Amino acid sequence: MLNGLHSNAFASLLAWSTLILMLAPVAGEATTVEEDMLWTGGLRDAYFGDRPITESDDLIVLDIPKRAENAAIVPISITAQIPQTTDRYIKTIYLIIDKNPGALAGKFHFTPKSGRADLAFRVRVDAYTPVRAIAEMNDGELYMSRRFIKASGGCSAPAGSDLDAAMARLGKIKLKTQGEMKPTEPTLAQLMISHPNLNGLQMDQVTRLYAPAHFVRHIKVSLDGEEVFSAETGFGISENPSFRFYFVPEGDGELTADVTDTKDLHFSQTLRVSAPGQQKLAQE
C-alpha cells in the first residue's frame, strides 16, 4: 500500500517534471501545471482512470466566484449547454475541488426527465484551488469545465454561526418550484435541507478531538416514482445543503425528495406539482 503510494507519487512527480519541461517556455501555462499537480498526480486517475477527458466549456459551464470571502459557503453553478434528450444526455456531473480533504464534493445524476442538467449548490473551499465540473454523457464521454478559486479555511471553519438554530431544525426540508410551470418544459426546483453537514474537521481545542462527521450522503428526487435528480454528496457541501435543478412536469404529479445522512437518518418531503394547463382545467 505504502509502496504503491510512493511509486504513484514518484510517477506523478516524474510526469509533472516532464510536463514542466515541455511547457517551460510558456510562462502562463506553467502556473496552470503547478495548480493542477494534485489532479495530474492522482485525482484524475483515482476517479477516471485512463478515460479521455475533453477540457471544454462546450457541454457544461462551471461558474464560481474568483475569490470568496466566506469559504464555508461558496456558490457553485453548472449550466448545461445541451438539452437532455433520450438519445443524448448528461448522466452524471462530478464536482471536484482539488485541494479539499475529500476532493470529490459530490456526484450528481440526471436523466432525460431532468430536462436540463443545470445545477446550483454551495461548497466549502479549503485552499486556493482548481475546481472542476466533469460531465459524463450517457455514452460515457467525459467533458470538463475548470476554474480556479481564491478562498481558504472553509473546511475547518466553524459550521454554523448559529449552530443551535441549525441543529434545532435538523432534517427540515423545503422543496419548491420556481416560475411558471409548463408541461414538457424544464421547471426549476429547489431543494433545501436543514443539516449542519459537520465534516469532522473541526477540532475541539479542549479535548483535541474532532467533532464526528455528520453530513448528508444521498439525495434522490423523483417525479411520480421516476428519478429526475439524485446525488451522492460528501462533506465539501456547505451546511444546510441547497440544490437547484430542473425537472420536466407532465400534468399533475408528486415531486418527492428523499435524503439520507451519514447516521442513516432519513428525511423526506413531497410537493404536489401541476403544469398550469391542467390547473386551469381543474379550476374551470
Place this chain on the structure above:
Amino acid sequence: MSMPSKPRKSNARKLLISQLSCGFLALSCAATTPERETCSPSTDIVQVAPGMYVRPGHAAVVFEGDEIANLGFIVGDRCVAIIDTGGSIAEGRALDCAIRGVTGRPVCYVINTHVHPDHLLGNAAFVRPGVEFIGHAKLPRALALRGDLYLERASAHAGHELDASNIVFPERVVAETVELDIGGRVLTLRAHDSAHTDHDLSILDSRTNTAFVGDLVFLEHLPVIDGSINGWIDELEQLSAIPLDYVVPGHGPTSARWPAAMAPTLQYLTELRAKVRAWIAKGGDLASAQATIDAPQKAQWPLVERYHERNVGAAFAELEWED
C-alpha cells in the same frame, strides 16, 4: 469611591509622558516588573469617561492588520477590568503597559466581548494569578470550533508559529447577566442572543452610565454578520431603549452618543435584510444575490469591498429559511 475623575487633558498628557519614558528608556522598562518589560511607546490611550479608557482601533481586515478593534479598561477602587485584549499577545502586552501608566491597581478581570481574533488574541498577555477571564456562555464552544483556524491564520500573519497557549478560554461564563464590583463601581455583563455572533457580551459601567458594546455596534467599519441578521436587528432595537449616555463601539470612535451610535449599523442591517428578502422572494439564488445586491450606504463604510459580499451570503443563508 475615592477614584477621582481627572480632567481628560491632564490625564492624556500624563499618559503620553509615561509612554515616552517607556520608549526612550526601554532598558529601564525592561528591568522592572514582568508586566512592564514589553512597554510599547506606540500604544495610544484615550480616557472616554472617568476611569474608563480606550485603546483606539483602526479598520482593517482581520489578520491583514494590527490594532484593529477598540480595546478598553475600567479602573475601579479595588482593581481593573479589561474589555478585549487585541489581535496578538504583543497588543495585549502594550495594553497592559498602558494600564500601568494609569494606575497601580491590579488587573482582576479580562472580559471578552466575543470570539473574533482582533478582540481576543491578546488574552495570553494577562494569564497570571489574580486575573479571571470572563465571556459569554457560548464563547467556549466558539473558541473550540475556531481556535485552530485562528492560530493558523495568526501564525501566518505574525510570521512565526503560535501554539495553543495563545487561545485563552473564559474561566467564568455569563448566561444572562453577571455583576462585577471592581470597587466603587459595578459592571453589569449582559449575554446577548445571537446577533453579531452567537455569543456577544456587553459591559455597562454604573458610574458613568457608559457601556462597552463590542461589535454589536460598528462605526467606520462595515458591520460583519457572523451570528444572525434578524437577531442582531432585534438586539439593537431592544438596546436602543436602554438610556445609556455613551457607548464604546467595537470599531470606530472611542466613544459615541447613545442611541445615535447604533443607527448606522441598524440601518445597514435593516436595509440589507429587506434587499435579501426581496431577492429570495423572487427566486434569486445566492450567487446572483452576492453579485448584485449593493451595500446600503455604500460610500460611508470602510471595508465594504471585503465584507459586504460575505454579509449578503450570511443574510441569504439565514433568511432563506424564513417561512
